[in-house]
Amino acid sequence: MDDSSAIVFLSTFDPIDAANLSAIRFALMSLEMDSALLVPLPSREGETKLKDRCRMVEAAIEDMRHLSSLEREEIKGCDNLSELLLKAWAATDSSSVYLMVDPLDIPRLLEEKIPDDVLAKFKGLIVVSSKIQPEIPNLGRLPIQILYNSDMETHDPAGIRQLSHLDTALPVIDYILDKHLYAIDDLRDLYTRQRYEHAVSVAHLAWQMAQENGQDSCRAFLAGLLHDCAKELAHTDEGKELMQKHFPQFANFPSWSYHQFLGALVAHERFHVRDEEVLEAIFYHTTGFGEMNALDKIIYCADKLDPERGWDSQPFIDLCLQDIDAGFKAELKHNMEYIDQKNPDETKDPLTAACMERYLREE
Ligand SMILES: [Fe+2]
Ligand SMILES: [Fe+2]
Known part of the structure; x- marks a missing residue:
């Protein structure tokens, strides 16, 4: 001794x-x-x-x-x-x-x-x-x-178990995912295997972008992990009914966007996520909108730039890591050019239009 x-x-x-x-x-x-x-x-x-x-x-x-x-x-x-x-x-x-x-x-x-x-x-x-x-x-x-210690994070391990937040160290989150602990299997049930891998990859990328940009990386990871959780639901009759019931103002949007609204709903109802910023980032992750904060931009970009998508997104990722505002603008522009090339006659939904108006106007 x-x-x-x-x-x-x-x-x-x-x-x-x-x-x-x-x-x-x-x-x-x-x-x-x-x-x-x-x-x-x-x-x-x-x-x-x-x-x-x-x-x-x-x-x-x-x-x-x-x-x-x-x-x-x-x-x-x-x-x-x-x-x-x-x-x-x-x-x-x-x-x-x-x-x-x-x-x-x-x-x-x-x-x-x-x-x-x-x-x-x-x-x-x-x-x-x-x-x-x-x-x-x-x-x-x-x-x-x-x-x-007034600066301490909220101590709520039960929240991690139900996936309502993920305020812990990254190696702990990785262990939870790897061993399918807590609510991970409930989440996996909502995803196809490939889409789950996409979600995990987006979550890691979002973590990194948040960390490099001085944002809350646990929050970014959770939003990334859950962002597509309503992708299957959106194609079903139940999904269409839920759209009419909860989001009638978006029900005439293109059906590919349904899963972002329903994703926030599932995150709230099934995983008890109460973090408004996480819910918002999921809610607008495909269309964007006119008032995006850093987390919204991170999830939008991490989703589009997921290396698993099979194109060389590294230059855009690097830019997002350096400066998420600049990276977001670059990726938004790139994504819009891609969409216009694919469907030259498509009119943009009001959220996408507001996003372009706000962030690409000066380009
Ligand atoms: Fe999505
Ligand atoms: Fe996605």
């Missing part, structure tokens, strides 16, 4: 999210501690397998100095939380160890009635919260230290 200080951060991590990551970094920095050990709690009924939760934690902290996680085998070997706490405490090999818990997991810790001699190994209990005075019950006699 050396004289370093460490935090043991206990949470379900189902999955580890952006708020967990900010909380632990914030705690290390504010308390000037040396390192942190992340410890996923053993699975209870209905929770994701421990193996998957451990892998996601490992993926999330891979490139982060000072952060490590307790091995799955170590966690599995514990009969109860007291044993787990002792094992984690010993694994830090530090003389000064604090326990940090996710506020969502406090009821579970209270239920387990951890004996005072186990808690006494720790110097205190750290809770990071975005609320000024959160109500945190006492855990034995452990002194509680509440750290207030």
